[in-house]
Amino acid sequence: MSRAHDPSPPAAEPIASTSAPQAEPEGEHAAAMRRLADTMLRTALWPGIATVGIATVVAGLVVGLSGVLGALVGGAVATASSMATIGLIKWSRGMHPMAMMAVALGGYTGKILVLMIVMTLLTWVDALHPMSLALTMLATVLVWTAAEAQGFRKTKIPTIVPVAGS
Amino acid sequence: MSNIVLAQAADTAGAINPGLAAIGYGLGAIGPGVGVGLIWAAVINGTARQPEAQSQLMGIAWISFVLVEVLALIGLVVYFIASAA
Numbered sequence: 001m002s003r004a005h006d007p008s009p010p011a012a013e014p015i016a017s018t019s020a021p022q023a024e025p026e027g028e029h030a031a032a033m034r035r036l037a038d039t040m041l042r043t044a045l046w047p048g049i050a051t052v053g054i055a056t057v058v059a060g061l062v063v064g065l066s067g068v069l070g071a072l073v074g075g076a077v078a079t080a081s082s083m084a085t086i087g088l089i090k091w092s093r094g095m096h097p098m099a100m101m102a103v104a105l106g107g108y109t110g111k112i113l114v115l116m117i118v119m120t121l122l123t124w125v126d127a128l129h130p131m132s133l134a135l136t137m138l139a140t141v142l143v144w145t146a147a148e149a150q151g152f153r154k155t156k157i158p159t160i161v162p163v164a165g166s
Numbered sequence: 167m168s169n170i171v172l173a174q175a176a177d178t179a180g181a182i183n184p185g186l187a188a189i190g191y192g193l194g195a196i197g198p199g200v201g202v203g204l205i206w207a208a209v210i211n212g213t214a215r216q217p218e219a220q221s222q223l224m225g226i227a228w229i230s231f232v233l234v235e236v237l238a239l240i241g242l243v244v245y246f247i248a249s250a251a
Contacts, residue, residue: 032221036228081239089228097213097220101206104231108202108238112195115242123184123250130250138243145236152229157222 026094033093036155041086043151044144048079051143052136059132070132077118078140082148084111187248194241201234 026034052075059067085107092103122128209227213220 029221029224033224033228036225040229040232078239085232085235097206097210097224100224101203101210104206104227105199105202108199108231108235111235112238112242115239116191116245119242119246120249123246130247134243134247134250137246138240141236141239141243145232148232149229152225155225157225 030094032157033089036152036157037086037089037093039155040089040148040151041083043154044082044147047147048075048082048140048144051075051140052079055132055136055139059129059136063129063132066127066129067132069127070129071136073122073128074133074136075140077115078137078144081111081115082141082144086148184249187245190248191241191245194244195238198234198238201237202231205230205234 052071055075056068056071059071063070088103088107092100095103122133123130205227209223212223
């Protein structure tokens, strides 16, 4: 029987063509990377925000309004930069290591390029106190990184795989 | 005469040529770039030898990537301080 004369729609046809595509089940390695990224973000977010807040208060007391603005912008740039790396981990979690190398190097290059353009443009903004911006950015990046390293320790990923029976 | 020259040198000692700061930052970004490449080369080697250890190697690689990347960000901040002064 030809399908052209069959009035009933085929039962096995996918009906989800207009809805969201179903997500493929995540592999073991991808799940581990997602867990790592989530833990790093959870561990680093609040210390980072606290650092920006403290730096903003200190800059406000020492420099004034331009210091507050500089500290806020510096903290925002540092937070965005750190979160971009975590986003990169989550985005590339299912990739092959060779593709991930390209992603990591491309992400590094792109981030450094964008940050250099942003920082160069910020040197022309007179409303921002440069030293407040720079020191807040430095402090935020260092605190984020330390907290991310702490988050990595929390995931308990073994760095040495013990051999059974040894 | 030498006192005038020394006074002028002292006045300009705090200011760094912005172009020089940019070159210094570019040089400083090379090290982390090499580091990132070495990290992922090691991951590829390790995964080829022991594919089941991929997620462990990836986790170590990403946290190393973050630590190495901070060096470039510190260089960026130094460039900003030097060029904005």
